[in-house]
Structure formats: structure tokens, C-alpha cells
Amino acid sequence: MTVLTAEQKQKWKEDGYLAIPDFFSSEETNEMITRARQLLNEFDIEGHPLTTFKTAEDGEHVGDTYFLESGDKVRYFLETSALTPATASDPAKLRVPPAQAVNKIGHALAVLDPVFRMYTLESDKVRDLARDLGEQQSPRVLQSMIICKQPKIGGSVPTHNDSTFLYSNPPSAIGAWIALEDCTPSNGCLSFLPGSHKTARISSRFVRAAGGGTTFVPVPGVEPNEESWEDMPGWKQAPCKAGTLVLIHGSVMHRSPPNPSEKSRLIYTFHMIEGAEGYTYDEKNWLQPTEAMPFASLL
Numbered sequence: 001m002t003v004l005t006a007e008q009k010q011k012w013k014e015d016g017y018l019a020i021p022d023f024f025s026s027e028e029t030n031e032m033i034t035r036a037r038q039l040l041n042e043f044d045i046e047g048h049p050l051t052t053f054k055t056a057e058d059g060e061h062v063g064d065t066y067f068l069e070s071g072d073k074v075r076y077f078l079e080t081s082a083l084t085p086a087t088a089s090d091p092a093k094l095r096v097p098p099a100q101a102v103n104k105i106g107h108a109l110a111v112l113d114p115v116f117r118m119y120t121l122e123s124d125k126v127r128d129l130a131r132d133l134g135e136q137q138s139p140r141v142l143q144s145m146i147i148c149k150q151p152k153i154g155g156s157v158p159t160h161n162d163s164t165f166l167y168s169n170p171p172s173a174i175g176a177w178i179a180l181e182d183c184t185p186s187n188g189c190l191s192f193l194p195g196s197h198k199t200a201r202i203s204s205r206f207v208r209a210a211g212g213g214t215t216f217v218p219v220p221g222v223e224p225n226e227e228s229w230e231d232m233p234g235w236k237q238a239p240c241k242a243g244t245l246v247l248i249h250g251s252v253m254h255r256s257p258p259n260p261s262e263k264s265r266l267i268y269t270f271h272m273i274e275g276a277e278g279y280t281y282d283e284k285n286w287l288q289p290t291e292a293m294p295f296a297s298l299l
């Protein structure tokens with residue numbers, strides 16, 4: 001079934017991302033945000049390892065087993081600024097109620113959560129979109145999550161591209177990012193460097209470190225880009241209404257700022273990699289399929 005117009009397909013090719021307004025109806029979006037809020041309200045801090053979420057390429061990044069073993073579970077990761085600093089005598093504590101401390105919930109909502117499953121693996125609309133986009137012959141769904149950007153404390157997402165984090169050889173990641181609330185420059189909407197997917201080389205990848213945790217390693221034979229994406233002219237904000245689905249090419253550079261506003265910015269996202277012959281997803285990647293939960297085929 002045709003979902004995208006010729007203009008939309010052209011824009012996707014040129015920009016490396018495509019916002020599709022009203023992809024989900026307001027009823028469908030309401031169902032997802034109600035479920036997201038329910039999951040937040042169910043969050044129990046008791047026994048939680050206080051794992052926060054950070055992945056800056058030149059700084060600290062998340063790497064405990066709570067994170068590394070979350071690929072086939074529904075787990076909660078906290079905003080760094082939601083915690084008081086730990087001292088030798090005083091462990092870190094939440095500064096805000098648990099439901100407001102969560103940065104993201106992941107990474108297997110598309111499989112384990114009945115509502116998000118319905119709008120991912122069981123959605124004809126999503127399947128038609130993947131077919132019509134025509135980038136992947138055999139899309140496999142992985143890393144499905146809610147990203148919260150809580151009012152006042154929601155942190156930034158640094159400049160990155162997704163194939164660095166979900167590396168396949170050759171790179172093939174595509175993100176489907178769904179606004180569950182209106183996303184504006186004030187509450188931390190996405191920004192893109194349009195067209196950067198055409199020149200960005202996946203020269204580094206996020207992997208499990210030999211001694212535990214995670215790290216970035218070079219991709220052999222791929223020269224890093226010389227340009228500093230961060231400061232390049234041409235970045236474009238991508239504000240959108242709730243119900244919009246944004247397709248994100250695995251090589252396009254994107255980011256989002258903190259949320260200093262009073263309004264939350266909840267989104268749901270899942271990713272796809274090519275599962276067809278000729279593409280490999282190896283054991284070095286931080287996110288691993290398990291025997292019980294291989295990456296699910298969308299089609």
C-alpha cells in the first residue's frame with residue numbers, strides 16, 4: 001500500500017529524515033501516551049540501581065549490567081539531574097518523584113508491551129510504511145523505547161547518528177520516532193543536519209567493552225569525517241505535533257536540546273536494521289538479541 005507521496009520519498013532521500021504529520025490518529029496517540037504515563041507511574045525506585053542515561057562520545061556513557069541486559073526487557077533509566085550527587089557517606093537520592101525522574105524506558109517495548117506492540121510489530125500502517133519506504137528488504141525491529149524529556153530537568157541528546165549505536169555491516173539502521181506530545185523548540189524538539197547522511201561515514205561504533213561497560217571503537221577501514229557536525233551551518237529544528245512519525249536515516253546527524261520548559265516531551269521510538277543476507281549485526285554491539293528474544297521481523 002502506498003503511504004508516502006513522491007515528494008515525501010524525495011525529501012527522505014535528500015534530507016535523511018522525514019516527518020509524517022498525523023501518522024497516528026489522536027485516538028492512537030492518546031492510547032500510547034496514556035500507556036507511557038501508566039508505565040511512568042508504575043516505576044518503583046525500590047531496588048533500582050539508579051542507572052542514568054548518557055552516551056556522549058567524548059564523555060561518560062552508560063554501561064552497567066542493568067543497561068546491557070535491557071534489550072529484552074522493560075527497564076527505566078534516570079535523568080542525571082534527577083539525582084543528588086553520591087558521596088562516600090551518602091548514596092545518590094532522587095530530587096523529584098520517581099515518575100518525573102525517568103529519562104527513558106526500554107528497550108523491548110515493541111515486543112513486551114501490549115500497547116506499543118500493537119503500534120509497532122502488529123501495525124499494518126507501520127508495515128506498509130516500511131514496505132513503501134523500500135530501504136530494507138527484511139526489517140528487524142530493535143531498541144524500542146519511550147524518551148521522556150521531563151519538564152525542567154529533561155537533558156539534551158548530543159549530536160549523533162544512529163548507525164553508530166546500532167551498527168550493522170553495511171550500516172542500515174532506520175529510526176521511527178513518534179511524538180506522543182507536541183514537540184517544540186521550548187520543550188526539546190529534534191534538530192537535524194539535513195543531507196548529512198550522504199557524507200557522514202560510520203567510522204565509530206558503540207560496543208560492549210572488553211572489561212565490562214560500553215565504549216566507542218573505530219570501524220576498521222573507515223576514515224572519520226573531518227568536519228565538526230556540531231558547528232556546521234544548516235541545522236534545522238523539527239518541531240512537530242503529537243501523532244507525527246519521523247523517519248530517521250541511520251547516518252543523518254541529529255540532536256535535541258534540554259527541556260527547561262514546564263511541558264513534558266514524551267516520545268516513543270523504535271529502530272530497524274536490515275535482516276537480509278549480506279548484512280551482519282555482530283556480538284560487539286551493545287544491544288544483543290537473545291535466544292528467547294531475537295530481533296523481531298516486521299514484515
Ligand SMILES: O=C(O)CCC(=O)C(=O)O
Pocket residue numbers: 147157162175177188189190248254255256267269
Ligand atoms: O528524542 C530525542 O530527543 C532523541 C532521539 C534520538 O536521537 C534517536 O532516537 O536517535
